[in-house]
Amino acid sequence: MAVNTPSESPTLRIPAPEKPHLYTFVLLDRFTLMCFASAVDALRLANRVSGRELYRWRVLSEDGTAITCSAGITVAPDGPLDEAGREETVLVVGGTDVARATTPRIKTWLRREARRGIVMGGLCTAAWTLAASGLLDDRKATIHWDNQDAFAEAFPEIPLARGVYTIDGKRITTAGGTASIDLILHIIARDFGEDLAAIVADQLIYSAIRTDQDAQRLSIPTRIGVRHPRLAQVIRAMEQAIEEPVSPATLADQVGMSTRQLERLFRRYLDRSPKRYYMELRLGRARNLLMQTDMSIIEVALACGFTSPSHFSKCYRGHYGKTPYRERGTHG
Structure with missing residues (x-):
């Protein structure tokens, strides 16, 4: 489990929650580093500027061994796939060649955890992983614009949004890149208020927070x-x-x-x-x-x-x- 040290001189005081909000990041082979790092750093900064441990996270891979992102950088996870707590949010991080990275073991684990009522999310191309696991049935989703054509062909029954992220009940999907920041800022604002989200955005030099209605691509x-x-x-x-x-x-x-x-x-x-x-x-x-x-x-x-x-x-x-x-x- 990651250690998240609060700031010694926070700029905003937030009442400490009874328990930190828990996030489990599942990294797929050749995951996109920016999506993962952006999400984790936004959570870290929420702890830092509030002076409280609002969020805690851990990182898993399929078998617990080190996993390499699409940029060639290797990340050592905290462990292999295991049973998540009922109050945890699971965020799968996809990247290149996501269909190959979506192994039978990954799909079986996701289905099992979803049956326990856990919130499931797919960052970048991992919407494909959720869809292939049957977790986006009757849900709307989004995925990186470069993968939308393939996704639509593979899963024609799933309504595909063009926004930077979607939240439909207990299912979350993002378009990749900096969309992870927008999603986490939305979550921070929902959990602890817009003031904290705005300060975190400032720390990230992020001047325009997008919503789920904002398009992925330039006009x-x-x-x-x-x-x-x-x-x-x-x-x-x-x-x-x-x-x-x-x-x-x-x-x-x-x-x-x-x-x-x-x-x-x-x-x-x-x-x-x-x-x-x-x-x-x-x-x-x-x-x-x-x-x-x-x-x-x-x-x-x-x-x-x-x-x-x-x-x-x-x-x-x-x-x-x-x-x-x-x-x-x-x-x-």
Whole structure:
């Protein structure tokens, strides 16, 4: 169990709780270090600035041995998976290749603990782990935007939110990165008041606390570096119609311009045709599905708007320099 030393000169006095709030972090193989560290440090700072041990935490791995994050740094856990206390909150920390890291033993343990009524959370990609364990049935969830396509294909019955975190009853999911900070600040505010959460945010040099309603990604104009409203509309429409692509003529008509005007707009701001930009979006999604799911090549092709596997393979090789089969083989 971690030792959390209160500050000698706290800036805010909080009445000591009867017992510290307990958190168990379960690290999956190749977990994302930022998600884990951000959550733990926010809890630590709550103790420090309050002068009280408000939170206590421990770190587990599947078998209790040291576990390596996606950045190559190894963390020594406090022990292996064991029975959590009924008042503990379990937060699973995922990272790269989460489907492989979600082992049968992990799933069995999560199901057993969930049956005891424990609050369960998945940080970063660990929403996948909760879903694969059957713990997100009839719940809404979120996951890192780069994994949303694969998650939606694997678990179509689970409503997927686009926010930085979700809390649905006793299930918590976050989008990864600094979303752990937003989640823990929300928990601190809920447990001990917004003043304490604001001070912790200041300590973290975190100037804008996001809620579960805030989107994960930058707006389209910010992402593409162009503030043109009709261009943003067209790109949004493309992103929402990957499986059944819409023609440039239809896209142009939807925003009140001619196909030629749309062509000029894309050439001027993005240095490519609408057709080429659309193709790159579809191929990008295809690559995510190839690397994050076990969908067949044909299923991936259909999910990304290609009716012919041979055409899909030709376009993919032209963009990425290797066929979908080779891509998956290399990744595996």
